[in-house]
Amino acid sequence: MANTAGVWIDHRKAVLVRLINGGEEIREIPSQIDKAYQPPTGPASQQPGRPHGFVAEDVLERKLMSQLNVFYDEVLRGLQGVDSLLILGPGEAKGEFHKRLKTKKFPCNTVEVETADQLTDPQLAAHVRQYFATIHPEHLTSSTERSAQHS
Numbered sequence: 001m002a003n004t005a006g007v008w009i010d011h012r013k014a015v016l017v018r019l020i021n022g023g024e025e026i027r028e029i030p031s032q033i034d035k036a037y038q039p040p041t042g043p044a045s046q047q048p049g050r051p052h053g054f055v056a057e058d059v060l061e062r063k064l065m066s067q068l069n070v071f072y073d074e075v076l077r078g079l080q081g082v083d084s085l086l087i088l089g090p091g092e093a094k095g096e097f098h099k100r101l102k103t104k105k106f107p108c109n110t111v112e113v114e115t116a117d118q119l120t121d122p123q124l125a126a127h128v129r130q131y132f133a134t135i136h137p138e139h140l141t142s143s144t145e146r147s148a149q150h151s
Helices: 057-078 093-103 121-134 143-150
Strands: 004-009 013-020 023-030 084-089 110-115
Touching: 004 093, 004 121, 013 057, 013 121, 023 057, 023 121, 057 093, 084 093, 084 121, 093 110
Parallel strands: 004 084, 084 110
Antiparallel strands: 004 013, 013 023
8 A cells, every 4th residue: 555644734733644554543743832822910010121011923923833833843754654645624724734844845746735624533534545545546555556457
């Protein structure tokens, strides 16, 4: 079987599904991203240089993107050796992850991106399996099985 996988991703977690020998391996990776910024409490005099706990929006944005990139890189490590990848998710994270994949020059022959709501692990595994069976059936057989089929 070709090395195929799917990942459902949002900013809170990623669920990786690798299709292996007629079965699947499922792994969840939490994002470890800080919760939304909450200014510190206390009088402004205790927060020098930041009146009333103000933090510039661009500072918060850079911090969030830095944390997301660490998360996305961890997901990429979990997908090492994958030839074909289906990226699923409900929001912006799937596009951000796809962009990170390109930036890091992740060695993957086929990458597809789809919008999908929250799925249970069995639903995700079934969706990934069905996707590769109907859209790219060549990815579900090994190269030796393909050459035998064409003989």
